[in-house]
Each structure stands twice: as C-alpha cells, then as structure tokens.
Amino acid sequence: MLYFLIWLLRPTPVSTLAAEYPLTPCRAECTIDVNPSVLARNGDPLHLEWSIESGNESDFIGFFAPPFRSATYDDYVMLFRPHMIGASEHTVSLTNLRAPFYDVRYISATTGQCLCRANERLRFEMGHREPTQGHVTMDTTTGALKVHWVSGDPNPGFVEYKAAGDADWSMRHATVATYDFHDMCGGEVDNYYDPGYFYSATLPGDLKGEVTVRFGSISYRSEAFTIATPVPPGSDEVHSVALFGDMGVQSFFRGPDKVEVPNGRWDTYWVQDHMRANPRLRMAVHFGDVSYAMGRSRVWDLFGTAVEDVAMRMPYMVSVGNHEFDYVGGGWHPSWGNFGMDSGGECGVPTKHRYQFPYWWYTFSFGLVRYVMLSSEHDWTEGSEQWQWLDEQLAEVDRSVTPWVIVTAHRPMLVSGYDPSERAVEDHMYPALGPLLKKHRVNLFVAGHWHYYERTHPVKGTVHVLAGSAGAYDLHDVFEDLPRVAARWPDVRGYLELKVTKDELEGTFWGINNTMTDRRMAVFDHFTVAPWAEGPVEILHTEVL
Structure with missing residues (x-):
C-alpha cells in the first residue's frame, strides 16, 4: 500500500507534461538560459541570461504557464522588457501557480512571434501541492490569529505553532474550501484558472508575544514565519498600524519597475518593501482594491506571493472595493452611482475565500482602537442594513476600553479630486454617513x-x-481648492502609518514619487489627532514635509 501511495504522489515527467500541453512554435533567433530549472519554493529567485543579435525596445521576455488559453503572446503570466534592464541578464522571483511548468519565451513586439524559448522548462519541486501565499488575519470576536494559505492539494491541512520559549510544536487542523468559475458572477472564462484550495486554521486566543508558525500537510510544509500576536483590546501598548488601499501587483521581483503583470501599472514594490521592514507595525488594514485581478485568477496568486512577507508578519485585515465586488446582474446599482463591472465578474468570491472576513462589513478591536470596516460597494444609504448596523456598532463602543474609533471604507466621502461620476457618489455618501460619524x-x-x-x-x-x-x-490633475484640505500629494505612492497611544493618534504618510532618485520612502505628511474628551477633535499640529 505504501509503495502505491508513493507511486501516486510521484512527480509527472516534464516531457509528458509538455506533450499534454502543446507549445506555440518558436524561431531560433536568440537564446535564453535559466538557472535553476527546478525551484525549491514559491517566490524563489530565478536567474535568466539571454542573447539576441537585434531586437526592438518593446520586445519582452514572457512567462507562460499551462493550460494555455491562447497561441498568441497575450497569454503571459508576467513579463519584463530586456531594454529596460540595461544588461543581458536579470533575476526575478517566480510564483508557483500550481501549473505543471513555465515556458519562458522571447516575444517580438513588432510581429508578436516567439523568437526563442528558454533552454529548459521551469517547475517547482513541490509542484501543485506546495502550501503558498500565507497570510494572517484575526478573529473579529476573540482576537485569535487565523493562518490562511493556498495549495493545489485538497488533502487535510494543519498549522504548527510554538510560542517563544516552547521546545515543541503544537498543531491546529485547518478547514478547506474552494470555488469555481460558476460561483462568480460573469467575466471571461479564458481569464479563469483553477484557484486552488483555501486553508484556514485558528490559533489559541491566549498566545502572547511572538509565535512561530508553519503550515501545510504531512508531506508538504511551508517555511517557518514569526508573527506578532495582536495587541489586546484595552491595552495601552504603543504600536503602529498601516492603513492603505489600492495596491495591486507590480510584484516583489528583484529589480523594481522591471516586471509587468496583466491589468495595469503599479508601484507596489516600494510600499511592500517599506512595510515589511518597518518594525513598528503590528497590523495592516487594506480597504479595497486589493490585487486588481478583476477576473484574472493568476493575478491573485501573484499578489498573494508578493505580499506574503508582510501578511505573515502581522494581521492583514481586508475589505472589498469596486475591483473586488462590483458586477452587473446583481449587487447595488443606485441611479446616481457608478457601480459597474469593475470586478471582472468576481463579485467578491476570490477575496472572501482568501481573507474569510465574517461579512462584507465588520468591526474589531486592536489595542485602544475600535476599527469599523465598511463596504462602500453595498447599500450604505440612510436606513439601509449597513447604515443601521453602523449606527448600532458605533453606539456600542466602550470608550473606556477603546477610546479611539476609526472607520474605513474603500470609497471616500470627502475628496478634492473632481470627477463627475465619482462626485455623484460622494455627494450621497457624506450626507448619509457623515452625521453618524459626528453623532458617535x-x-x-x-x-x-x-x-x-x-x-x-x-x-x-x-x-x-x-x-x-x-x-x-494614475495621475489626476483636476482638483478643487477647498479650505478643508490640509495636505494633498497627487503623484506619490505610499501608505499611512498610524501610531496609537492613549493620548493621541500620530499619522505619518510614507511615500515615494518618480522624482526621487534614491527611490527610498520619505515622510510627506505628519499629523496628530487628539481625543474628543474635551469637545471636538483638534489636530494639535500639522507638518507637511
């Protein structure tokens, strides 16, 4: 029986896989060498060297993985343009898509033809069974850490953990779920790939300090990660939280600004790199527009890999934006709104499977703060289910335990940028929700x-x-001159670091723009918020740098 199981689990030879997935023809006008051809873990570095006698500045080296949807060049997972590298070699980090192999091709920008392909097909040592894309959330009721991951293997999974000072590992079993194209709400079937299986395991709620975890199955485990446990409700421990939206995938590939993925242009590398190195952060709050996959399944895999080093260091709390939820044929479509097909038919299904929040809107406590995560993509007008819930939740906050209250949503209520379709939503949102912010x-x-x-x-x-x-x-250049605006940086990528103390909230906007030659994040805004205790909140001082 044991030998039969080993035979079942054996890797399929790459030659067999190639026969099952016919490759698009390539010429022999260049060469690409890759090393190594077998990668140990998701996200491991891959070194490429190439040689071509003449090429166009828009030519690219693309990474393709079966099942192939198209015989043309537009079926790529990611790409980079050799002329941007300034050399004939480059190193990237490769995401395990649970595909049998990667085919690396040099594509002509003028003809769309494949001029050559890599000398070897790439694969991962653990194949589709590797546990990948680890991230941590927090049980919104108990505050216990929840560890999540993705694998192509539906077999029983578990998380092993040990607190500082423990000699032995303890274990918690995981639940597992998945979805398919028909669980979503439209979109293009050619953009859909098997998303894998989504695992989740909850750790004991009484863990303190740092805890080391690894996850997977009996035969396939992740590397070990060290996580800071949540700051308990009511604790006055000084800490910082990262708050941001609209991240997407540029990727964490070695050589920022060098790798492109479907669905847009991003500068996420700098933000993720700064957050993973910021020792003050204890939690990340991402309010919508998470991966910008918009129906492209593999973009979620790229995002999950890119953000893993941040999301396995601290709780990573997520809510939906228009690019996760909005779809036609359902959802919320007020006559004055611009709630269209921005999710590419996802209608929140991939997001909820990955982050497993209790509902589209929810609340939790962390230290001295009560956080409220709204959904701007569901009805929030006065008297709606979400509006009533918000009124009730804010009324129930115990300010002796959590004296600070922070509300987040994907869409803003007040903004100086002007766009007619966005302004129509904002003009309804503040009159509906603004009075609740003041009341509570x-x-x-x-x-x-x-x-x-x-x-x-x-x-x-x-x-x-x-x-x-x-x-x-993207650059927006239409702004209104409004006296309420204290600071505005239209062309800066970054995130808000919020330091929480019992006396004040201290905000720092870390950012970077294309004029900064050293490409290091810098402080663009700094502000301090005082409590409501003595009347209306006041900004004690404002320093715009």
Whole structure:
C-alpha cells in the first residue's frame, strides 16, 4: 500500500507534461538560459541570461504557464522588457501557480512571434501541492490569529505553532474550501484558472508575544514565519498600524519597475518593501482594491506571493472595493452611482475565500482602537442594513476600553479630486454617513479609491484621510481648492502609518514619487489627532514635509 501511495504522489515527467500541453512554435533567433530549472519554493529567485543579435525596445521576455488559453503572446503570466534592464541578464522571483511548468519565451513586439524559448522548462519541486501565499488575519470576536494559505492539494491541512520559549510544536487542523468559475458572477472564462484550495486554521486566543508558525500537510510544509500576536483590546501598548488601499501587483521581483503583470501599472514594490521592514507595525488594514485581478485568477496568486512577507508578519485585515465586488446582474446599482463591472465578474468570491472576513462589513478591536470596516460597494444609504448596523456598532463602543474609533471604507466621502461620476457618489455618501460619524464621535475616517494621498482638517470633528496610493498609479490633475484640505500629494505612492497611544493618534504618510532618485520612502505628511474628551477633535499640529 505504501509503495502505491508513493507511486501516486510521484512527480509527472516534464516531457509528458509538455506533450499534454502543446507549445506555440518558436524561431531560433536568440537564446535564453535559466538557472535553476527546478525551484525549491514559491517566490524563489530565478536567474535568466539571454542573447539576441537585434531586437526592438518593446520586445519582452514572457512567462507562460499551462493550460494555455491562447497561441498568441497575450497569454503571459508576467513579463519584463530586456531594454529596460540595461544588461543581458536579470533575476526575478517566480510564483508557483500550481501549473505543471513555465515556458519562458522571447516575444517580438513588432510581429508578436516567439523568437526563442528558454533552454529548459521551469517547475517547482513541490509542484501543485506546495502550501503558498500565507497570510494572517484575526478573529473579529476573540482576537485569535487565523493562518490562511493556498495549495493545489485538497488533502487535510494543519498549522504548527510554538510560542517563544516552547521546545515543541503544537498543531491546529485547518478547514478547506474552494470555488469555481460558476460561483462568480460573469467575466471571461479564458481569464479563469483553477484557484486552488483555501486553508484556514485558528490559533489559541491566549498566545502572547511572538509565535512561530508553519503550515501545510504531512508531506508538504511551508517555511517557518514569526508573527506578532495582536495587541489586546484595552491595552495601552504603543504600536503602529498601516492603513492603505489600492495596491495591486507590480510584484516583489528583484529589480523594481522591471516586471509587468496583466491589468495595469503599479508601484507596489516600494510600499511592500517599506512595510515589511518597518518594525513598528503590528497590523495592516487594506480597504479595497486589493490585487486588481478583476477576473484574472493568476493575478491573485501573484499578489498573494508578493505580499506574503508582510501578511505573515502581522494581521492583514481586508475589505472589498469596486475591483473586488462590483458586477452587473446583481449587487447595488443606485441611479446616481457608478457601480459597474469593475470586478471582472468576481463579485467578491476570490477575496472572501482568501481573507474569510465574517461579512462584507465588520468591526474589531486592536489595542485602544475600535476599527469599523465598511463596504462602500453595498447599500450604505440612510436606513439601509449597513447604515443601521453602523449606527448600532458605533453606539456600542466602550470608550473606556477603546477610546479611539476609526472607520474605513474603500470609497471616500470627502475628496478634492473632481470627477463627475465619482462626485455623484460622494455627494450621497457624506450626507448619509457623515452625521453618524459626528453623532458617535468618530476620530478618523480613512478611505482609498482615488489613487493619491489627501488629508482634511477636522470636518464636524472627524479627520478624513485618503490613502488610495499603495501602488495603483494614475495621475489626476483636476482638483478643487477647498479650505478643508490640509495636505494633498497627487503623484506619490505610499501608505499611512498610524501610531496609537492613549493620548493621541500620530499619522505619518510614507511615500515615494518618480522624482526621487534614491527611490527610498520619505515622510510627506505628519499629523496628530487628539481625543474628543474635551469637545471636538483638534489636530494639535500639522507638518507637511
């Protein structure tokens, strides 16, 4: 029996796999050498060297993985353009897509033809069974850590953990779920690939300090990660939280600005790199427009791999934006809204399987703060289910335990950027939700959607921050000159670091733009918020750098 099981689990020879997935023809006008051809783990580095006598500056080296949807060049997973590298070699980090192999091709920009392919097909040692894309969330009721991962193997999974000082590993079993194309709400079937299986295991709620975890199955385990446990509700331990929206995938590949993936242009590398190196951060709050997959399954795999080093260091709390949820044939479509097909038919299904939040809107406590995660993509008008829930939740906050209240949503209520379709939504949103912020003395409202940074002075007591700048890149040049605006940085990518103490909230906007030659994140805005205790909230001092 044992030998039969080993035979079942044996890797399929690459020659057999290639026969099952016919490759598009390639010429022999160049060479590509790859090393290694077998990668040990998801995200491992791959070195490429290439040689071509003449090429176009728009030519690219693309990474393709079966099942192939098209015989043309537009079926790529990711690509880079050799002329941008300035050399004939480059190193990238490769994502395990649970595909049998990668085919690397040099594509002519003028003809779309494959001029050559790599000398070897690439594969991963653990194949589709590797546990990948680890990330941590927090049980919104108990505060216990929840560890999530993705694998192509539906067999029983578990997480092993040990607190500092423990000699032995303890174990918690995982639940597993998946979805298919028919669980979503339309979109293009050619963009859909098997998403794998989504595992989730909850750790004991009484763990303190740091905990080391690894996850997977009996035969296939992840590497070990060290996670900071959540700050308990009511604890006055000083800590920082990262708040941001609109990240997407540029990727963490070695050589930022060198790798492109489907669906846009991003500057996420710098933001992710700064967050993973910031020792003050204890939690990340990502309010919508997460991966920008928009129906392209493999973009979720790329995002999950790119953000793993951040999301396995601290709880990574997520809510949906228009590019996760909006779809036609369902959802919320008020006559004045612009809620279209922005999710590419996903209707929140991939997001909820990965991050497993309890509902489209939810709340939780972390230290001295009560966080409220709204969904701007569901009905929030006065009297709606979400509006009533928000009113009730804010009324129930115990300010002796969590004196600070922060509300987040993907879309902002107040912003100086002008677009007619967006302004129509904002003109309805603030009259509906603004009175609740004032009534319940909310300290801070943070949102994204617009891809830049902005902060207001207190508006009826609440400071509004726009931080939809974690990677999505477009330049907006139509702004209104509004006296409530205290700071605005239209062309800067970055995130808001919020330091929490019992006396104040201290905000720092870390950013980077294309004029900064050293490409290091710098402080663009700094502000401090005082409590409501003595009347309306005041910004004690403002320093725009």
